[in-house]
Each structure stands twice: as C-alpha cells, then as structure tokens.
Amino acid sequence: MITGSQIRAARALVKFTAQDLAEKAEVGLMTVRRAESSDNEIPNVNKPNLIAIKSTLEAAGIIFIAENGEGPGVRLKKQ
Numbered sequence: 001m002i003t004g005s006q007i008r009a010a011r012a013l014v015k016f017t018a019q020d021l022a023e024k025a026e027v028g029l030m031t032v033r034r035a036e037s038s039d040n041e042i043p044n045v046n047k048p049n050l051i052a053i054k055s056t057l058e059a060a061g062i063i064f065i066a067e068n069g070e071g072p073g074v075r076l077k078k079q
Contacts, residue, residue, distance in 0.1 A: 001042045001050065002042070002043075002050070002054055002064050002072070003038065003039070003041060003042060003043070003072055004035055004036045004037055004038035004039055004041065004043050005039050005072070006064055006072050006073065006074050007032075007035050007036050007043070007053060007057070008036045009073070009074045010057045010062040010064070010074045011036075011057070013061075013062060013074060013075075013076055014057065014060040014061060014062060014076075016057075016060070018032045018033060018036070021053065021056060021057070024056045024060075025049075025052040025053045025055070025056040026052060027049045027052055027053060031045055031049050031053075032053065035049070035050065035053055061076050061077045061079075062074055062075075062076065062077070063075050063076070063077055
C-alpha cells in the first residue's frame, strides 16, 4: 500500500491542493489530511478511501514506487 509521505509528494507533483484531491477522489477533506499525516506508515484511513485516493493520483499521472530497500517514492509518468 502507499504511505502518507507518498500521498503528499504525489499531490505536490500534480499540483493538487488537499481540497482538489478530496473532491476528485470523492472523499472528505479530513480523510485526505488524515491519510497524509502518517509519514512513512500506511495511513489510518479505510481501505476504499485509500484506494480512491491512490487511483485518483494515478489517473493524474503518478506512479507509486514500492519500498524496495531504498524507501517508497513517487514519480510522474512520461507524457
């Protein structure tokens, strides 16, 4: 799964405010804030909401990079 740090970084890359992400993912603003508040841990957000956040960011061009010994990360897809 993804971490709060990845969500914050992904949101910055696609220039979404927390409100933008909440609206596009159809979740509450506090859900986004709670998801982002956990640095390198899986957010304390229910699974459907976390999937909605992740899917929304992926649709905006984000690739989530899994923990592979170097730490989790994000990057933009090639256009």
